[in-house]
Structures are given as structure tokens and as C-alpha cells.
Amino acid sequence: MLVLRPIRGDDFAALKQIAIESGHGFTSLPVDDELLQAKIERSERSVDKHVNGPGDEGYLFVLQDTESGDIVGTTGIEAAVGMSVPLYHYRRSTSVHHSPSLDVYNRVDTLSMCNDYTGCSEICTLFLREPYRRGLTGRFLSRIRFLFMAEHSDRFSDTIIAEMRGVSDEHGHSPFWQWLQQHFFSIEFPQADHLVGLGDKTFISELMPKYPIYVNLLSEAAQAVIGQVHDNTKPALRLLQREGFEHRGYVDLFDAGPTVEAKLGNISTVRQSKVCPILIKEQLEPQATTWALCNDKVADFRAIFSDAVEYCDIKHQLYISAEAADTLGVSQGDSVRFFALSSR
Template sequence: MLVVRPAMPADFDSLMELAVLSGRGFTSLPEDEQTLRARLDLSQASFHSEVAAPEAWYTLMLEDLAEGDVVGVAGVKAGVGLKRPHFSFRVVTLAQSSPTLDKRFDHRALVLVNECAGWSEVGSLFLKPERRKGGAGRLLAQSRYMLIGLEPQRFAEMVLAELRGWFDVDGSCPFWDHVASKFFRLEFDEADMMSASTDGQFILDLAPRHPIYAELLPQAASETIGRVHREGEAARAMLESEGFRFSGLIDIFDAGPTVAARRDDIKTVREGRRLRVRLGEDAYGEEALICSGAVARFRAVRAPVLLDGESAIIGRDAAAALGVKDGEMVRVKA
């Protein structure tokens, strides 16, 4: 059985393995020991309510209980842009007209903004390639919304997700090569690492202050504005099924799109029900997403459940994976 559980400091080796596998452009999983260890420490403190709610960052691990192997990771940041700006480019239309010539032109342009300060963020979704089937990715993705639904007041009213931008098959990033690198004068990997492991002051210092006209960019770069990485299409589809939509914002490094939704409109948050557990000897009923009833002991599985009024009848294996006993509360999304 697959279970989603809080990350712990002891998960460092597994998290580093996933970071290595994630490849270029996956900013939230840098191959940096200090950064990853700090993230695990912060996650543990977040689940134990040892940090202020807006500063929490919950990291979730997907574990195969039968093999004792961590096969995926995801995360929820309670608030972005609080201690450091959360910069994006907004894609805007600038209209210019000439009454003399009786002509009007609409120009697409990129404007540096910091619009999402205080929003929550779901991200860091990554699975080992061989485990991207059988619903594992969906379980991991939806577990983030189950966590939010347990105690919505811990999170902001708006939730965003940033999708990795386009990279060519040779590993190059057209938007970085033709646009962003002209301002930062760094290699992509160096800038990516600095973005994940520093306070981001270099972005504040060097990011462009004036609109960038898309028509002046090489076609290779302009075509990637808001384009999702080939390995991110499934993630985008899952986000859209939950109600996320393109926000008009893109990443300043790789031009990947930012999607957003109101917290209470996210499908899994909206449709989850708080029910009392009743144990059955065998697993029966329709398969559903189930999570334990408290953030501090969060665990999530997909398992058969029979809904009976305000009760959820689940099998003993599912109860053991969730760490819940008969009579305790769980949250269920059918």
C-alpha cells in the first residue's frame, strides 16, 4: 500500500535521490545538502506547529509500505513572499495606436511583479519515473489538498502552483538563454541553486525593471512563454481538474506558467468530508482518498471505504497505514 506521510530528517537520503532524479529546472528540489536538510527540519517543525502558521512549509513523502521505499515527494508552503519577494513576470497587453495612420497594435509584454505575497503554494510534486502510474501521482497531488482541508485557517485564501517551464531535449532553456540570462549573467544551474538556497536578494538586485516586449524576442524564446515542460503536462492536468487556472503569471527564469485557485474552491478541499472511523475486518466499498484527522499526525491513502451516514467503514490495513483507531476522525474524498 502507498501512503503519504510527513517528511522527517531521516528522509534526507531519499529526498536527495529524488532531487537528483528531478533534473534541471526543478527549483524546489535543489541538489544541495544544506538546503534539503533545512527543508526537512522546517517541515517537521511545521507539522508540530513549532513555527508561525504563515511560515510553515509542509513536505510530504510518498512511501511504498510493502517495500519500505520512498517513491515521491510533494509540498505545501503556507505563505510565499513573506520574508523574500515572490517575483513573476505578468504577461500583459500594451496597446498602441496612431489616429494619423488609423492603426492600432496590441503588444504582448512581460512586466516584473510581486503579486502573490501571502498566498499559499502547492508544489515540489515529483515521483520516480517507474512509479508514475497506477494513481500514485494523483494520490500524492491530492494529499496536499487533503492537508489544506484539515485546517484551512493555516493556509491563505488563494493557492498557487508553479509549473516547470520548457527545456529543449538537449537540456537548454530557451527563455533563460535568450532573456533571463541577459540580466543575471549566470549559468542557469547556478541561478536556480541560488534561488532555492539564498534569500533571493540577487533577484531583487538584477531583475529587469521595465517591460520586455515579446515581439522583440527570438522566436525560440517567445514560443516558450507560459509553456509547460513535457514532464509537467500530467501535473497541469491534475491541477486543472482541481480548479486551478492560468493566472497570467510566468516564472522569471524558465517562463513556466503559474496557475491559481481559491482555497475553498479547490475540488478536493471542497468535497472532503469529516467522518468517524469504523473498522471492518475486510476492505470493501468504493475506493476513496482518506486522510487522518489531524495535521500533526497527517497520513493519506487511497483505499476502499463504505460511507454510512457520518461514519467511514475502512479495512484494518488502511487504518494501520493511517495510524487511526476505531472511533477516531478521518477526512474522506470519494
């Protein structure tokens, strides 16, 4: 069985291996021992913290195979972005140039640097190791964050964002960055990307153009990737779109990948989820529906997905196996939050 739980100090080696495997463009997990350790410690502090609203908390979870003990994936949530370290985006808009006397009317897209998402919550750091990229595991790893947020909504903003990885080649070079590098910077995209992952964003305010950029002045290659995602990111984007996330014109400063957003209460998983006390059976046969379930804890948060679950909508009764209850850390009569991950 696979179980999601908050990261712990003894997960460091596994987290570092995931950081190595994630490659270029995965800025939330830089291959840096000090920063990875700091992420683990921050997450441990966050789940132990009593909060009245979103602040500088970061929640990092790991997906563990209970049979082998292996850590096979990660997923994370930032409670409020841009509060201590600025979060920059380009906002894409349209500028109109009109001369009635010449009968000329031109609409030109522009990119303006902004901090409009300051204070929003962000889902991030989603990575699943290659051998486990099958079945429902990736879908579970993405959607289960919304159960945690629904259960503990006081810890998060009403607006949730997700920054999607933009287009880059196998060497980590971005067509959009190449244009910026030529005119404003003198460093390669992987280096800039790495600096952001390290939290060093000073160079952005120092070197990034302060005025709006006219999109039609960019190279054709740079224009073509604005708002587009890396091939490996397309499944993740489609999943978020099904959840109700929308792209409202905000893109990453370096690779021009889209940032999508949704209101927490409008997210499909949140709206579909139910809370119900459990009844435990020693054995349950596989059912037609696979359910994702989580307990109501924070530091001891646990979540699983299983088809050995029976739910009676009319009686509002949920039966789970003894193994599932033990993995979730719940007892007879305890409440869990759950949703249908898949039906066949």
C-alpha cells in the same frame, strides 16, 4: 500499502536521492545537503507549531511503501510565499499604441516583474519516482495536499498557487532564459535555476530589467514558450486545471512556465471531501470506488488510498479495514476526511 506522512530527519538519504532524480528545473529540491537538511528541519518545526494564520511554515511530506519501507515520492506546501525571500513573477499584460491621426492601432504584449503573489500559499515539490508512476499514485500525491489544507485551513491562505515547470531541453536550457542571458545576464540557465533553489535571489533584483519587456522584441523561440509547460509537467497541469486552477498571465522569470491559482474553498477536492467517523472491519472486499483518506492530525498526519473501503452516503457511514485504520493511526469512531479518488 502506500502512506503519506510528514518528513522526518531519518528520511534525508531518500530525499537527497529524489533531489538527484528530479533533475533540472526542480528548484524546490536542490542537490545540496545543507539545504535539504534545512528543509526537513523546517518541516518538522512547522508541523509542531501552533499557528493562528499562515506564516513562514513549510510542510514537506513523503510517500512511503509500508511493505518495503522505501520513500517513493514527495509533495509539499508553503504556507505563505514571498514573506522572507521575495517571490518574483512576470505578469503578462497588453499595452495599446494608438494614433488616430495615422489610423494606427497596435496591441503589444508586455512582461512586467512583480510580487503579486506575496502571502499566498503554494503547492510544490511534487515528485514520484519512476517505478511508481502508474495507477492512481500520482493523482493521490497531487490531490492529497488539498485534504491537509482543508482539514487545517487556518494554516493557509485563501489563494493557492502552483508554479509549473516551463520548457527546457534535455540539458536544462530554456529558450526564454537564453534571450534574457544574451541581453541581461552572463550565466547559464542551470546555474540561475540552482541559485534560486539555494534561496539566493539577490541577482534577480540586481540584473533583471526593471521596466516592462515588450514580448515582440524577444526571439521567436522565447516568445513560443511563454506560458507553456515542460512535456513532463503537462499531466500535472491538466490535473490542477480539473481541480479549478487557472492561469491568469503570471509566468516564471527564468523559463516562463505558467503559475496557476485557485481559491482554497473552490478547489474540487476540497468541495468534494467529506468528514465522517469510521467503523472498522477486519476485512473488506475491494469496491468499485477508490477512496483517499486522511486523519485530522498535523505532526502525525497520515493519508492513504484504498478500494477496500465502504461508504454509505445515506447513513453517512464509512467502513475501513483494520490495516487501513492502523496505517492512518485512527481508532473506532475517530473522524477522517476523504474523497473519491477514482470510480470504475
